[in-house]
Amino acid sequence: SGVERLGDMIAEARAIVPFTGAGISTECGIPDFRSPGGIWTRNRPIPFDEFVASPEARNESWRRRFAMEEVFAAAKPGRGHRALASLYRAGKVPAVITQNIDNLHQASGFASEHVVELHGNTTYARCIGCGQAYPLDWVRRRFDDDGAAPNCTACDEPVKTATISFGQMMPDDEMQRATALSQSCDLFMAIGSSLVVWPAAGFPLMAKRAGARLVIINREPTEQDDIADLVIHHDIGETLGPFVGN
Ligand code: OAD
Ligand code: ZN
Numbered sequence: 001s002g003v004e005r006l007g008d009m010i011a012e013a014r015a016i017v018p019f020t021g022a023g024i025s026t027e028c029g030i031p032d033f034r035s036p037g038g039i040w041t042r043n044r045p046i047p048f049d050e051f052v053a054s055p056e057a058r059n060e061s062w063r064r065r066f067a068m069e070e071v072f073a074a075a076k077p078g079r080g081h082r083a084l085a086s087l088y089r090a091g092k093v094p095a096v097i098t099q100n101i102d103n104l105h106q107a108s109g110f111a112s113e114h115v116v117e118l119h120g121n122t123t124y125a126r127c128i129g130c131g132q133a134y135p136l137d138w139v140r141r142r143f144d145d146d147g148a149a150p151n152c153t154a155c156d157e158p159v160k161t162a163t164i165s166f167g168q169m170m171p172d173d174e175m176q177r178a179t180a181l182s183q184s185c186d187l188f189m190a191i192g193s194s195l196v197v198w199p200a201a202g203f204p205l206m207a208k209r210a211g212a213r214l215v216i217i218n219r220e221p222t223e224q225d226d227i228a229d230l231v232i233h234h235d236i237g238e239t240l241g242p243f244v245g246n
Contacts, residue, residue: 002230002231002232002234002239003232003239003242005230006215006217006230006232006239007242007243009187009213009215009229009230010087010092010187010243012187013092013185013186013187013213014092014186015092015093015094015184015185015186015187016087016092016093016185016186016187016188016189017093017094017095017096017097017181017182017185017187017188017189017207017212018084018087018093018096018097018189018191019096019097019098019099019182019188019189019190019191019193019203019204020080020084020096020097020098020099020100020105020191020192020193021098021099021100021190021191021192021193021194021195022038022099022100022192022193023191023192023193023218023219023236024078024080024081024100024104024191024192024236025075025078025081025100025102025104025192026192027078027079027080027236027237028075028076028077028078028081028102028104029071029074029075030071030072030075030102032192033194034194034196035220043064045165045166046060046061046165047165047166047167048165048166048167048168049167051128051158051160051165052128052158055148055149058148058149058158058160059143059148059149061149061160061161062139062143062149065122065136065161066140066143069136072102072122072123075102075104076104076107077104077105077107077108078104078236078237079236079237079238079240079241079244080191080192080236080237080240081104081105081107081108082108082244083240083241083242083243083244083245084096084105084108084110084240085105085108085109085110086243086244086245087243088109088110088114089109089245090245094114094181094185095110095114095115095116095177095181096110096114096115096116097116097118097178097181097182097203098115098116098117098118098119099118099119099193099197099200100117100119101117101119101120101121101122101123101161101163102122102123103121103122103123116174116177116178116181117171117174118164118170118171118174118175118178118200119163119164119200120161120162120163120164120171121161121162121163122161122162122163123136123162124136124161124162125138125139125159125160125161125162126159126160126161126162127151127152127154127155127157127158127159127160128157128158128159128160129152129155129156129157129158130152130154130155130157132152132153132154132155133162134159136161138150139159170199175199178203179203179206182203182204182206182207182210182212183206183207183210184210185207185212186211186212186213187212187213187215188203188204188207188208188212188213188214188215189215189216189217190204190214190215190216190217190218190222190224190228191216191217191218191236191240192217192218192236193218193222194218194220194222194223195216195222195223195224196223201223201224204216204224204227204228205224205227208227208228213229213230214227214228214229214230215228215229215230215231215232216228216230216231216232217232217234217236217239217240218232218233218236219233219234219235219236220233221233
């Protein structure tokens, strides 16, 4: 079966690089983007230039974020996160590349320097001008007091969740680390991503071209199933649950 084959491939691999999308966190109560009921089926994305230009867009963006706070604050790592953390502790996984912003790989036991966050992190905020970090609590208080999204106390530019929006530059350092990981692994596992958002979706292809085996685990077909060595169209928690160890 697919899961047995996956077990063999994991056992044979020397350096496994997991690449995760929103599907690994749905069992933790966080909705994905493109499934029925997903974030983009309910809200249209607010592009970066609109966030910068429009105070109303900034307020709307923060209102959406505050509406999700209970979900993010309550979320615990799922079986997928825990399986990857077990492989990390066993020395089989040097680092994880993620499109997710929920901090759950860190929560499962990955050192933060071993989580490459291509799309940033929503558990804190940053000034889009000078990069100053702010706790969400601070943003919340300012929003409640002023009735509007705050600007940076240092440079007066808007403060945004530390995530990457459509139209925003990808983080250089993360792109370079993801490139190095993709080109040096012998097994690349794309888990819970529709693989439609670029440049992130380029990493499975890059790994495959550099000679790694490619495994895709996703409930629905993805854009890159045809180049994969193994495709498992099944629930992630059930598929990776057997690999949760110590
Ligand atoms: P998507 O919502 O596009 O894809 C998630 C995939 O996970 C879907 O194909 C689901 O079928 C699958 N899935 C969900 N739950 C699952 C489960 N329990 N078991 C197996 N499969 C499951 O999310 P991403 O590919 O992560 O970027 O989206 C990529 C980027 O698009 C995000 O990082 C975000 C978004 O716009 C930005 O905001 C910049
Ligand atoms: Zn600033």
